[in-house]
Every structure is written in structure tokens, then in C-alpha cells.
Amino acid sequence: MYRYMLSRLGLLAVSLVGLSMLVFVLLRVVPGDAAVFLAGADNSNIAHVEEIRASLGLSDPIPVQYLRWVFATLKGDMGQSLFTRETVGHALSVRLPVSVELGLLSLTLAVIVALPVGIISALKQDTWTDQSLRLLSIVGLAVPNFWLGTMAIVFGSRYLNWIPPVGYESFFSSPSQNIQQFMIPAVILGAGLSASLVRMLRSSMLEVLREDYIRTARAKGLDTMSVVRRHMLKNAMIPVVTLFGIQAGTIVGGAVIIENIFNLPGMGRLVIDAISRRDYPLVQGVVMAFGTFILMVNLVTDLVYVWLDPRISYR
């Protein structure tokens, strides 16, 4: 087990290095850079642009810039925004709680909805309850987040007199406004998540349903609820756990869109703003943070998977 963990950690390191190279090079392969943008009206003055470029270290060869960035990052300095001069580390730490709250809230909602729905769907396999729940979950998966968001605002403001509050308040400074701000976005983000959870849970429940130990449990007279609770759920949850690894990416991607629609100042908003201004250090920081998060979640799910299911061999 320890050897397996070590090798997985090694792979994580390799992936992180690769990810950082990818992001770094991707942002620099095309001319038109931030120096031109920063020079503003004066951007036809080539000497001036060159000066800005040199002062930002953007005129060095890409490998040099990369190594400099890696060493600085290892020392905890991810650089600063080219525009606001805020350090990247600070920008991330300010925006992180917003995205974490959105992610956790939507995940919680998703699990609360998905558990009963998935179980019912599996127990009533192929009845019309099951069919309609499946259709609903496919629709839930397919409806684009940003359209749901737009519709929520349209119908909220037209019929319910609700518009997303503008100023962001943290949960600790104003819990009620905070919840008002997060509830709808979290429901929308959670809808897609719960849809895929339902589907995964249903199919793994169906598989477990056919196991001999379930028949045994039934035969000794256990009622459905006890069978589900004591024998099925535990085993059916194993493949569902992997889904969390896959969902990490969905949550991040969804957050980017949802935060932009609902004016939530999280990392998703940050990255869109940074991308549209070609704020390299900031884009790098956010994409690396997202990528690291996803790789870590994948690692943890793999480890939990092995731990949950002793039949899986780890090499």
C-alpha cells in the first residue's frame, strides 16, 4: 500500500510539472502580449512597449521565464497581477473561499437529492418511475449551466421579484445575504452533479442487487430498507466514489460559468477577468490551482477506492 501511495505521489509530481509547462507555454506561444495591453494608448511606441516587456521579464526566452517562475513559486511567490499589482497568492486566497463555498454547497445539495433518487430508481428498475427519473437525470445533465442560470435570473426577476444580490458578503459578515447569493447558483451547479450521481448510483445499485449476498439477506427475511441500508449502499457507493474524482472537474468548470453569471467573486470570475486581460501570472496561478486541486482529488479518490474495496490490487 505504501509503495502504491509513493508511486502515485510520484505521478502526481510528474503531472504537476507537465501541467505547469502546458499552461506556461500555452500563454506565451502567441505574440500580442500583456506589454502591448499595458502600454495602452502608447502601444505604437515600440521602444516603450519593449521597456515594459523587459521590466516584466517577458523578453527572456520562455524556458528561462519558466524556470524563474518555478523557483519563485516553490518559494511561495507566484508573482503579481500585471494590472492590479496584487500578488497572485493574495488574489487566490481572497477568491478561494467563495469558490469553496459554492462547490461544497452544490455538492451537498447534489448528494442529498441523488441518494434517494438513485436508490428508488434502482429498486423500481424499468417501471415508469424509473424511466421518468432517468429521463429527468439525462435532461439535468444536458441542460447547459449558463442557460439554467440565465433562466433563473429571467424567471426570478419577472415572476418572483428576485435578482441576484450585487455586493458579495461573506457568510460570517452577513449569513442571510450570503445564503441568498449562493443558494440559486448552488442549486444550478448541483443539478448537473446530482444527475450524474443518480445515474452512477443507479447502475451500481443494480449490479449489487444481483449479488448472492443480497438474495441471502432477503431470504433471511430482512425488509427492503434494511437490505438497502446494511448491504447495498455500502457496496454500491464504491463506484460512486470514483465519480467524485470526475466531478471535481465538473465543479470547477461549472463554477467558472456560474460565478460569472451570478456575480460571485470567486476563482472562476478571477480567471475570466485575467484571461480577457492576458494577465499571465494570474491566469497561470488560477489554472494551476484548479489543475492541482483536480489532480489531488483524483489521487485521493483512487486511494479511497483501494481502501474501500480490498479486492482491487494496487501495484
Added chain:
Amino acid sequence: MATGRTATLAPSDRLGILGDVVRPVLSLLKQLRRKPLGLISLVLLVFLISVTVFASWVAPYAIDEATDRFAQPPTLLNWFGTDHLGRDVLSRVLYGGQVSLRVGFVAVVIGLGVGVVVGVLSGYVGGWVDMVLQRVVDILMAVPNILLALTIVASFGAGIWNVTFAIAVGIAPRAARVVRGSTLAVRGMPYIEAAESLGMNSIRLMSRHVLPNIMAPIIVIASIQLGVAIVVEASLSFLGLGVPLNVPTWGNMLSGAGLRYMIRAPWMAIAPGLALTLVVVALNLFGDSLRDILDPRLRGSRGSGH
């Protein structure tokens, strides 16, 4: 698998490969008869794709034709209402679909093409080739689709081709992962061993024996990824980083004016979103039904197998 086929010359032999690849797809489609939901979604898909492809015949108005009815709710004249410039929303949804579907389709073809080559190589050759390719796949998959596409578009600039390419980059690793898995499963089959022991060269073996046998999962992932591609294109355009705003796509219609007027004229945002959702739902249902047919365990669980 070559029973009854006589030795032929090179040109028709190449056609034979095509036949080997097309045959499993056809037999898969034939099995759809047992899946009403899958059949309905296929019909729906064909319908939606045809009305957009033939928009110039179907659409009641021309693409930029302005009437004197500005931002009017749906009427018999304009089924989905008109936008702020008096243009027919239904017609624009139909024309917009052309771009959205084309971007998605081309992205899937490119992404799937690369993904299949990488996946088959990875699964069939194995060893360090597999190791290296899979790490690249890991890295690409660590960045969410939309974020990867955003970064690429931010760097290379917006525009239809860059958007298409950016979406394809997100599809390739996901396709590669699935194809690799299926290749590994096929690899252990006796007929591969037989072909190997007959001394068939690897390229021919991969295209002739591996590829036709993994066509089914490829079709499944193609239909699901087409849905993803369409949504990513729409999301990019929605964020203002996609297809240029003057080109009507479903994403563009939802952003810009659609967003500014959405409270006063919600039909401007409802119609393209509905079209988008309908296509993606149909694609997912279709892909899902195919997967059900393919997964022998699920087939057994319907009570017919065991």
C-alpha cells in the same frame, strides 16, 4: 472474419477496411430497435440536424431580415418572437444551429481522430509509449474542458477555427482514455493472437482487427462528446470568448443582446437555449442507449440473458 472473401487487389482491399469499420456501426444501429428511448432520440436528432442544415429552406425569414416588430413575444408570424432588431428568433435559431453544430462536429472529428490514434497506440503497444501518452492524457484531463478551451482561445484569439481547435483539444484525451480501455480488452482476444502469430504487421493489425472491434465504444463517446462540444462552444461564446458576436450561434444569441434584453424579451434567450438543450438531451439519450446495448452486464440485468 474474412470468411467467404476472396483474395482481392489493393484498392478493393482498402474498401474492405471501410466495410469492417462500418459494419459494426450498422449492426449497433440495428439493435436500437430494442430501445424505444434511443430510437426516439435518433429520430429527434435527425430532425433537428436536418432543419438546421436546411435552414435556408425551412426558416420562415432570412438570417438578418428585419421586420418592424421589435422584441415582440411569440405570435403566429414569429413562432419564437422577434429580437430587439426585429429579426425572427426562430429563423436565427435555425441558422445559428448551423454554426454551432458545425463547430461541434468538426471538433469531435478532430478530437476523436487524435484520441483514437493515441488510444489504440497506448493500448496496443503498451510499455513506455503507454506510460508517456497516458501522462499527457492525465495532464490534459486535469484542466476542465471549458478552462482549457478558454486558455487556448485567450492565447490564440477568438474565431471559429480557434474555438473548434480548442474544443478538440479537450475531447482528444477523453476519447483516448476510452479507446485505450477498449483496445486493452480487445487485445487479449484469441483472434488478435492469431493474427499476430500469422505475422501480420502491427499497423495493419491495429486498423484491420483492433479498430473495427472498438467502433461501438467510439460511436458512444462520439455522440456524448458532440453534446459536450456544442455546450462548450456555447459557453465560450456566452462568456464573450468564442465565435465572433456577429455570427449567430446558440451561445452568441444567449449572450450579448440576448442577455441584455432577457428580462424584457425572455424568448430571445429561451429559444436558443431550448434548441441547445434539446440537441444535447437527444445526443445523450442516444449515446446512453448505445451504451446499454453494448454493456453485456446491463443486457443481462434486463432479465433476458441469464
